[in-house]
Amino acid sequence: MSESNGNGAGAGFKSLRLVPRTDTEYKMKDFKSDQEVRWCPGCGDYAILAAFQGFLPELGVPRENIVIVSGIGCSSRFPYYLSTYGMHSIHGRAPAIATGLAASRPDLSVWVITGDGDGLSIGGNHLIHALRRNVNINVLLFNNRIYGLTKGQYSPTSEAGKVTKSSPMGSLDTPFNPVSLALGAEAGFVARTVDSDRKHVTSVLRAAADHEGASFVEIYQNCPIFNDDAFEPLKDPGERDMRLLRMEHGEPLRVGGDRGVVQGDYGELQVADVAEVGEDALLRHDAHRADPGYAFALSRMDYPAFEHVPIGVFRDVDRPTYDGRMAEQLAQARTERGGQDELAALLSSGDTWTVD
Amino acid sequence: MSESNGNGAGAGFKSLRLVPRTDTEYKMKDFKSDQEVRWCPGCGDYAILAAFQGFLPELGVPRENIVIVSGIGCSSRFPYYLSTYGMHSIHGRAPAIATGLAASRPDLSVWVITGDGDGLSIGGNHLIHALRRNVNINVLLFNNRIYGLTKGQYSPTSEAGKVTKSSPMGSLDTPFNPVSLALGAEAGFVARTVDSDRKHVTSVLRAAADHEGASFVEIYQNCPIFNDDAFEPLKDPGERDMRLLRMEHGEPLRVGGDRGVVQGDYGELQVADVAEVGEDALLRHDAHRADPGYAFALSRMDYPAFEHVPIGVFRDVDRPTYDGRMAEQLAQARTERGGQDELAALLSSGDTWTVD
Amino acid sequence: MTKQVQQIDRVIIRFAGDSGDGMQLTGDRFTQETASFGNDLSTLPNFPAEIRAPAGTLPGVSSFQLHFADHDIMTPGDAPNVLVAMNPAALKANVDDLPRGATVIVNTDEFTKRSLAKVGYEADPLADDSLSEFKVSRVPLTSMTVKALEEFDISKKDSQRAKNMFALGLLSWMYNRPTEGTLGFLKSKFSGKPEILAANVAAFEAGWSFGETTEDFAVSYEVKPARLPSGTYRNITGNAAISYGLVAGSQLSGLPLFLGSYPITPASDILHELSRHKHMGVRTFQAEDEIAGVGAALGAAFGGSLGVTTTSGPGMVLKAESLGLAVMTELPLLVIDVQRAGPSTGMPTKTEQADLLMAMFGRNGESPVPVVAPQSPSDCFDVAIEATRIASKYRTPVIVLSDGYLANGSEPWRIPAVADLPDLSVDFASPSEDGGEFRPYDRDPETLARPWAVPGTPGLEHRIGGIEKSDGTGNISYSPANHDLMVRSRQAKIDGIARDIPELEVDDPTGDAEVLVLGWGGTYGSIGAGVRRVRRAGGKVAQAHLRHLNPFPQNLGAALRSYDRVLVPEINLGQLAMLLRSKYLVDVIGYTKVRGLPFKAEELAGVVQEVIDRV
Amino acid sequence: MTKQVQQIDRVIIRFAGDSGDGMQLTGDRFTQETASFGNDLSTLPNFPAEIRAPAGTLPGVSSFQLHFADHDIMTPGDAPNVLVAMNPAALKANVDDLPRGATVIVNTDEFTKRSLAKVGYEADPLADDSLSEFKVSRVPLTSMTVKALEEFDISKKDSQRAKNMFALGLLSWMYNRPTEGTLGFLKSKFSGKPEILAANVAAFEAGWSFGETTEDFAVSYEVKPARLPSGTYRNITGNAAISYGLVAGSQLSGLPLFLGSYPITPASDILHELSRHKHMGVRTFQAEDEIAGVGAALGAAFGGSLGVTTTSGPGMVLKAESLGLAVMTELPLLVIDVQRAGPSTGMPTKTEQADLLMAMFGRNGESPVPVVAPQSPSDCFDVAIEATRIASKYRTPVIVLSDGYLANGSEPWRIPAVADLPDLSVDFASPSEDGGEFRPYDRDPETLARPWAVPGTPGLEHRIGGIEKSDGTGNISYSPANHDLMVRSRQAKIDGIARDIPELEVDDPTGDAEVLVLGWGGTYGSIGAGVRRVRRAGGKVAQAHLRHLNPFPQNLGAALRSYDRVLVPEINLGQLAMLLRSKYLVDVIGYTKVRGLPFKAEELAGVVQEVIDRV
Ligand SMILES: Cc1ncc(C[n+]2csc(CCOP(=O)(O)OP(=O)(O)O)c2C)c(N)n1
Ligand SMILES: Cc1ncc(C[n+]2csc(CCOP(=O)(O)OP(=O)(O)O)c2C)c(N)n1
Ligand code: SF4
Ligand code: SF4
Numbered sequence A, B: 001m002s003e004s005n006g007n008g009a010g011a012g013f014k015s016l017r018l019v020p021r022t023d024t025e026y027k028m029k030d031f032k033s034d035q036e037v038r039w040c041p042g043c044g045d046y047a048i049l050a051a052f053q054g055f056l057p058e059l060g061v062p063r064e065n066i067v068i069v070s071g072i073g074c075s076s077r078f079p080y081y082l083s084t085y086g087m088h089s090i091h092g093r094a095p096a097i098a099t100g101l102a103a104s105r106p107d108l109s110v111w112v113i114t115g116d117g118d119g120l121s122i123g124g125n126h127l128i129h130a131l132r133r134n135v136n137i138n139v140l141l142f143n144n145r146i147y148g149l150t151k152g153q154y155s156p157t158s159e160a161g162k163v164t165k166s167s168p169m170g171s172l173d174t175p176f177n178p179v180s181l182a183l184g185a186e187a188g189f190v191a192r193t194v195d196s197d198r199k200h201v202t203s204v205l206r207a208a209a210d211h212e213g214a215s216f217v218e219i220y221q222n223c224p225i226f227n228d229d230a231f232e233p234l235k236d237p238g239e240r241d242m243r244l245l246r247m248e249h250g251e252p253l254r255v256g257g258d259r260g261v262v263q264g265d266y267g268e269l270q271v272a273d274v275a276e277v278g279e280d281a282l283l284r285h286d287a288h289r290a291d292p293g294y295a296f297a298l299s300r301m302d303y304p305a306f307e308h309v310p311i312g313v314f315r316d317v318d319r320p321t322y323d324g325r326m327a328e329q330l331a332q333a334r335t336e337r338g339g340q341d342e343l344a345a346l347l348s349s350g351d352t353w354t355v356d
Numbered sequence C, D: 001m002t003k004q005v006q007q008i009d010r011v012i013i014r015f016a017g018d019s020g021d022g023m024q025l026t027g028d029r030f031t032q033e034t035a036s037f038g039n040d041l042s043t044l045p046n047f048p049a050e051i052r053a054p055a056g057t058l059p060g061v062s063s064f065q066l067h068f069a070d071h072d073i074m075t076p077g078d079a080p081n082v083l084v085a086m087n088p089a090a091l092k093a094n095v096d097d098l099p100r101g102a103t104v105i106v107n108t109d110e111f112t113k114r115s116l117a118k119v120g121y122e123a124d125p126l127a128d129d130s131l132s133e134f135k136v137s138r139v140p141l142t143s144m145t146v147k148a149l150e151e152f153d154i155s156k157k158d159s160q161r162a163k164n165m166f167a168l169g170l171l172s173w174m175y176n177r178p179t180e181g182t183l184g185f186l187k188s189k190f191s192g193k194p195e196i197l198a199a200n201v202a203a204f205e206a207g208w209s210f211g212e213t214t215e216d217f218a219v220s221y222e223v224k225p226a227r228l229p230s231g232t233y234r235n236i237t238g239n240a241a242i243s244y245g246l247v248a249g250s251q252l253s254g255l256p257l258f259l260g261s262y263p264i265t266p267a268s269d270i271l272h273e274l275s276r277h278k279h280m281g282v283r284t285f286q287a288e289d290e291i292a293g294v295g296a297a298l299g300a301a302f303g304g305s306l307g308v309t310t311t312s313g314p315g316m317v318l319k320a321e322s323l324g325l326a327v328m329t330e331l332p333l334l335v336i337d338v339q340r341a342g343p344s345t346g347m348p349t350k351t352e353q354a355d356l357l358m359a360m361f362g363r364n365g366e367s368p369v370p371v372v373a374p375q376s377p378s379d380c381f382d383v384a385i386e387a388t389r390i391a392s393k394y395r396t397p398v399i400v401l402s403d404g405y406l407a408n409g410s411e412p413w414r415i416p417a418v419a420d421l422p423d424l425s426v427d428f429a430s431p432s433e434d435g436g437e438f439r440p441y442d443r444d445p446e447t448l449a450r451p452w453a454v455p456g457t458p459g460l461e462h463r464i465g466g467i468e469k470s471d472g473t474g475n476i477s478y479s480p481a482n483h484d485l486m487v488r489s490r491q492a493k494i495d496g497i498a499r500d501i502p503e504l505e506v507d508d509p510t511g512d513a514e515v516l517v518l519g520w521g522g523t524y525g526s527i528g529a530g531v532r533r534v535r536r537a538g539g540k541v542a543q544a545h546l547r548h549l550n551p552f553p554q555n556l557g558a559a560l561r562s563y564d565r566v567l568v569p570e571i572n573l574g575q576l577a578m579l580l581r582s583k584y585l586v587d588v589i590g591y592t593k594v595r596g597l598p599f600k601a602e603e604l605a606g607v608v609q610e611v612i613d614r615v
C-alpha cells in the first residue's frame, strides 16, 4: 500500500487498483445500514462489525463499489448491517458467488464473510479453490469454533473431545487449523486476528485490502452463548502476552518480553528464552517469502492448543490474480480478433453455403 | 507392520487390526475380476491396477473383506477390475461414502480410488475432511493432471497456462500440490509414487496399508491421450535420477549420486552438492515427526515444476482413528448403560404417566 | 382464603417473552405437568431464527403455546385464551392473536418507557384502554421474584432470570397442575448448583403462593384428565418420536443404525437425540455437509447398516445426486426431510409442506422413491418404522416428510409395548448352495427387490454403482433394451409397494357425506379439528389422510371418485392436489395458505362448510 | 470406365469403427461435404462412454449416422441404407439395425481370426451366408491405404490411420460429394505436418479413384440439393447453436456473458465453444464443481452479467440449492441442462428427456422457474435467445432443457441476419429522481419483475439473500402474511410469462384430425417424420410441439380439448403427460420408450396410426 492517508481518495490499496476512487470523506456511520443488528449480547461479531465499519472509510472507494457476500451462520448476517451492496447467500457458497462477481467486475471491492462452519465445513472446497485461484476477494472467516446459528454443535475447528449437543461423549474429529489449510491450498495472503483487539483487526484488514488477489483472514471470535471464552487465554490480560506472537514483517518474532522464536532441526519453530539463545538467533518475520513452508511452520506453533498463537500476517506474497489474468486474456483476444462485425462473423464461421 | 511374510495370514498391517485374517494363499489373479479392462492403450491406470492386484495378496485378509470405493473418472473404473466388493459411486463423493462404510465396519479394508478431478476438484472437501478425521481408509489419488473421462479439460493439478479444450488461451488457475494440501488438512499419512515404477508403487501401498487411519497416496499417472508425458522428466532414464528424491525413513535425503537436501534459513529445503556441504549436513528423512512442517517443506521441493520431486512417504504419524474412537464410545456407552431392556427403556424414558 | 375452582374442558395458554426469558423451558415444564396430570394436549413452540435477537425487540420474541383438555384434541389451538407476556414486545407480537375476553398476564416491571419505545408503543397499553377487550392481570413478575429471592446468595441477574419459574408457579396454581415433575426437573438441571436450585424452587413456589393469596386471581381452574385409552403415556415431540422410531426400526430389523447428518433447523434435534443412544449401537456421524451425510449413510447401508440421513429443505436438495445413486444401487436408505418454509433459506423456523414434489421428482432421470409422511408428533414414531420396513424390504431409499410443526410440537403418546412392534428382520444374501455365480440384480419375483449382499460375505463379491446396470448380472450396460427394462423395473418395484400398504381409511360417520377432505402430513390435526367443528354444526363431511404419498394406496382413486367434491388443504401451492389430478383426473379443490404456520381449525371449518354449501 | 449414376432422393449412411478409427471425424467431414452440396441433412453420432475402450471390442465401437436428402428431412433416419464397418466389432454392433437390402462396406483387412473371436464371431460372417440379405462390398481398406501411401515418409501406424480418409474418399465418390471442403480442412488440420497432410490427401484421393475404377462399385448415386429457403447456411450441432445463441443473447441484451461451468458429458462442448469467444467479452470460468459453477454465474448476474451455467443431469441436481437462491433473489440466470440417460450416472453418452419434472419441481419450497426446450439442433440458437429474453425481462432463472441427441446431432441452419434478431436491451435500476429510498422488491406492475440494481450504482446499495423478503423493501421478513404474498407473487410472475409467449401452433393440414400428437424438446424430428408417414398413408393427424414447458402457452388447454385423443410421445415415463393431465384434466395418452436413443419415425408412425384407429 502506498502511504495511506487513512481516508478518502488516494488510499491506493493494491487490491483496489481497478476500483474507482472517491473524494467523499466517509465516516464510520456512513457504512452502517438501517437494519437493527441482531446478534446475542456480547457476541464477538459486534466488535468485528465495528472494526470493519471503522476501517471501510480508509479504502477510499465509493460505497457503491463495495460488495459483501456471505454464506449462512450468525457471522453471515454481516452484510445486512453494512450500507454497501451485499448478498447473504447460502451455506458455504459465498466464495463461489464472490468469484463470479469479482471475476466479472474488477471495479468492485469484494469481501466474503464466513464462519468456521460455513467456510470450512460445507464451504471448504470453494474456499480452498478460491485461494489457489487467487481471485481478488478478501475472505474474513469468523472462527468461534462452534456452529452458532444452529445452536451449538461442534465445528471443524472445535477441539477434539468437545462435548456439544451432537457430541455428548466428545467430538471425534481432529480440527482443522485454518491457517495451515489455507497455506496448503496455495493462499497468497493469510492472516489471523482476534475480535477483541480492534486495532489489530484493523491492521489486518488493511493488509488484506492491500493484497491483490485472495486474502484469507481468520478472526478468532467469541460466541458467549455456545462456546464462551474459547479464546480466553489470548484475551486474559495476565496470560495473553505469554501466548500471543505478534508477527510484524521484518521484526524478530517475540513472545512476551523475554522469549522469542528459533528454528529447530527440521524447520519447526520453537520458543526459546532470548537470554539463552541470544537476540540474533531469533527469526525475523518475513511475510514475503515465496516458499510457504515458513508460514506453515508458524501456523503450527499453536499446538498444543494456544501455547503460542501467532497473530498478524503469516504470508503476503503476490502472484497474478485470476480476474486480472482473465481480463488480460479478454483484452488480448480482442486485440487479436477485433475489428469485425463480431456476432455476424461468429454465426457464419465455419463452412457455409448459400441457397438462392 | 510386524514382519510381513509377503502373503497370507499374519501379515499384520496396522490398518487391518480389526479385519479377519485368511490362510488362503491368494495370487494376483485371484484379485482380477471377470470384467474386461477398459482404458485407452498405454494408460497409466493399467500399471497401477497391476501393481495393486499384485499387492493385495500381501494384505492377508479374505477377499470379501476388501472394499474399493471410487468416484467418477477414468481412474474410478478401478473397482470393476477387482474381484473384491466395490462401489463405483458418484463424482467426488467416494471419501464420504467410504467414511460411512469404514466407520460402521471396522472389519473391512477400505480403499478409495479417485482422480485429480474427482478427488481435488468436486471432491476436495470430502477428501480433506476424511483426512483430518483420520478415518481408517486408504485414498489413492491418480493424478494425471487432466480430466480424462470428459476428454481433456485442465484439472486442479494442471500447470498454470495449460492449453486445453476449455482453456484455449491457457488455464488461469494455480494448481494444488496434493501433498501440501493433504498436509494442510492434518493428514497423518501422505505419500507419493509414480505409476511406472511398480516396485515403488507396491512399497507405498504397503506403507499405506500399514498406517491405521486415513492414508493419502498421490500416484503420478500418465494419460497418453490427453496429457501424454506429463511426468516424462521423472521417467526418462537420463533425467529421472537428477530429479527424483527417494525418501526412506532414517536415510539421508539424496538426489542422484552427488547431491542431497539441506535446510535453509527459514526451514525450506534445498538441494546442495554433497561435496560442498558434506555428508553430515544432509537431512535424514524422518516420516514420523509429529509436526507436519518438515513434510510440508518436502512437499514444496518440486517447485518449479519437477525440479526435484520427492517420492515415497512424506509423513506417517499415528493418532487415534475416527472409527476406532467411535467404536470406543459405543463400547463405553454400552458398559455404562447396558443391562436393561434397551428399546423398552428408551421408549418410556422421561416423564410418563399411566391411564388405566 | 379459599378460592373458587372453576371446571373447564379445555384451555389454550401462550407463554411469550424475550428469547432470553426461558419461555420454551417454561412451556415445556407446564406441558410435562399437564401431561402427567393426564390431559390430552398439543403444543406449538415458536421461536425466532436468531439465536438471541436483541432483548426487548419484536424479532426477539419467543413463545410457546399449549392446548390441553379433558377430551382428545387435535391441534395446539387457534387462539390463546391466556397470554403470559413477559415484556412489551411479547405483548405487541401476540395481542392480535387473542380473542375478545382472553386473559392477559403481563409482567409490569418490563413496561418501562424505553422498552415500550423499542417496539413502537407510543403510549403504555397498560395505561390506556387498548386492552379493554381483555381481562388483564398486572403482575410485577421480575420484582416479586427478586424480592422472593433476597435471602439467596446469588447475583441479581440470576434472581431476575428466575422470573420464568415464578410465572410457571403462578400458572401451575391457576390450573391446578401437579408440581413434582417440575421440582424433580429443577433438581437434575441444577444438580451442581445448589444455591441456584434452591432459588428456582423458591421462585416457583412464590409464584404458586402469589396465585393462592392475591386478590387479583379470584378463580383457579380445573381441567379434568382426558379419558384416553389405557396405557403408559409420555409427552413427545415429532423429532424425538422420529428418533425413537429409527432406533426401534434398527432393533426390529437387526440392522445397526448409522446416521450421517449435517445440522440444520428444524432437523438438528434428531441428530442430537440419536447421538445419545450409542449404547444401543447407534452411530452418529456429523458430516462436513449434507452430501457427505447422505454419502456416509449410503456407504454404511452398503455395509449392512440401517443408513439414515436427516435434514431440511436446503440440505435436502443437496442430497439429490446421492439419492439417485441409492436408487440405482438399490440399497435401503432413510432420508428424513423436516420441511421448513422455503424456497431457498426461506424462514428456517417456520413450517411448510412444500417439499412434496421435490421428494417425488427432484432427481435427474426416472428416479422413483417411496414417500411417507407422519400426521402428528407421535405418529413420527410409526412412520419411521414404516419407512424402515419399506426401505429394507424393497431395497430402496425412502423419503420421510416431516415438518417444523410436527418436529417441535408435542402431544401425549401411548408408549407401545416392544412386543407389539412389527418384526422387520432382514435377510442378507448368502452364497448359493450350488456355488453358482452371484447375480446382484436378480430381483425377488414378488417385491422386485434385489439381494443385499454385504461385504464380508464370501462368494458374493460384486461391484455396484451409478451407471446403468444389466438386469440380473448388474454389470455395466449401455444396451437400449436393458435400459428401458431397468427404468421400468425400478418404477414397477416402487409402484408395487402399493400392494403392501394399508388402504386409505375414510372417516365418514354418516356414510352419506358428499364432500371429502383429504390431507397429508402435519395438517392432520387442523383438518381433523376443522372437520369436527363442521360436524358439530351439523355438516356432513368425510375425512381421510394420506400417510403414503408414493405409491398411493390402491383404493385412493375409488375413494376420490366416490365423493362429489374433494377438498385438499395444503401448506403449499397445491402439490398433493397436482399429483391427484394427474393420476386420477379428479378435479380436486385445493385450499392453500403458505404462511409458515399450521392451519387454524376455524379457518378450515369455514372452508369445508363453503365447499359443502357449494355442492 | 464410365459408371452409372443413379438418382435417389435420400440416403442414410452409418460409419462405424473403433474409437481410434476416427469415425466421428469421417462422419463430420462427409456431413460438411453434404451440407455444402446443399442437401438437407440430419446427423446422429454415437460414441462409447469410455474414452478409448480396448481396440476391436464391442464397447469400443463408435459410429456416426447421416441422413441426407433432396427434400427437407427431420431425423437422422431410422435404419441405415449403407453401413461402413471398419472391423468385425463395428459390423456386429450395427448389423441388427440394417434393413434387408442395405449396402455393407467392410474393411476385410480387419477380419482376422483374433478380431472375430474378440467379439464372439465363431465363424467369419463374410465367409458364410449370414450377410446374405445385404449387398456386401469387401474392401481391404487398410492394406489399400498402406499401399497407396508407400511413397510417403511416414510410419506404418500413420499410414494405417489414414484408412478413414480412404473410406471417406470412397463414399464421397459414391455420392458425388464436393471435395474442396475436406481438402481445405485437412490442410488446416495438418498445417504443421506437411508429410501427414499429403498422405491423408493421397488416401482420400485413393479412395475416390478406387470407387471410380473398381468393378465392385458399379453405380454411384446423386442426391440433388434440397430446395431450402434462400439464405446462407451452415451445418450446426445443438451445442454449438446454444453457444452461439448465448453469445447472441449477450450481445442483444448488452449484458456481458459469464459462464460458470464444470465439465460433464454431453454439455462440455458448450464450455469449450464459449471459451473460444473471449474477444466478444465472453468470460468462462471452469469451476471446481457444479455448485461453484452456478454460484459464480449468480454472482456475476448480481454484478450485471448474463450469468449462465451449463451441465447435465448429475450436475443439474447439484445446482438446485443455488437455483433456489436465484429464485429468491430474483436475478436473471440461464441454466442449461443437456439431458442424458439417468438416473444417477446412468448412460452419459445417451439421450433422454427425463429431467423435465426435476426442472419443474426439483427445489425445496415453492420455487417456480420457467422452462424452455429446443426442438432441433439449430433451434437451440433461438431457444437460448428466448431464455435470455425471459430471464432478463422477468429477473428469474430460466432452465433450458436440451438433450444429448440435440447436443451432438447436427442439421443445416439458415444463418440469421443479426439485424433480424430481437432487441433484448435491459434497463438496470437507476437512483430515483426524488432521492427516495430504493426498494429492491418493488415489482413492475406488468411483469412483476423487481428492479435489477447493479453494484457500482450510487444510491441503490441494498442487500439480498435467501431468507424470505419483505414485499417492496426486501428486508428480511418472517411475517406470515408477507410470506404467503411473496410465495404467490413469485408464482404469479412466472405464470404471467404465459401472456408474453407465442400461442401453441397446431399443424393440422386437413383441419379435421381427431388425434393430436404433442411433444416437446428433441423428439420434434422423429414425431414430425412419423406424422408425415401417417399423413402420406392417408391418415389424419395434427401435430404440435411445446417450446415453453413452464408456463405453458395460454391456448394449450383449448388445443388439447379440441381433439378426441392426444398422444404424447416422450423419452421418459410420461413427464409432460403428467403435467398436462394435472393442469388440464385431459386424459392424454403417453407413449414412452426409455432406451437412450431418439424415437424411430416408423415406430411413431405405427403408434399414431394405432391411436387414430382406436378413436
Ligand atoms: C445447506 C444448509 N445446511 C445447513 C444449514 C444450517 N446451518 C446454518 S448456519 C450453520 C453453521 C453455522 O456455523 P458457522 O459457519 O460457524 O457460523 P456461526 O453461526 O458460528 O457464526 C448451519 C449448519 C443451512 N442453512 N443450509
Ligand atoms: C456431478 C458430476 N459432474 C461432472 C461429471 C463429469 N465428470 C466425470 S469424470 C470428471 C473428471 C475426471 O477427472 P479425474 O478425476 O481427474 O479422472 P480421470 O478421468 O482423469 O482419471 C468429470 C468432470 C460427473 N460425472 N458428475
Ligand atoms: S450464537 Fe454465538 S455467534 Fe451466534 S450471535 Fe449468539 S453469541 Fe454470536
Ligand atoms: S483418457 Fe487418459 S486417463 Fe482416461 S483411460 Fe484414456 S489414457 Fe487413461
Ligand SMILES: [Mg+2]
Residues within 6 Å of the ligand: A073, A115, A116, A117, A142, A143, A144, A145, A146, A147, A148, A155
Ligand atoms: Mg462458527
Ligand SMILES: [Mg+2]
Residues within 6 Å of the ligand: B073, B115, B116, B117, B142, B143, B144, B145, B146, B147, B148, B155
Ligand atoms: Mg485426472
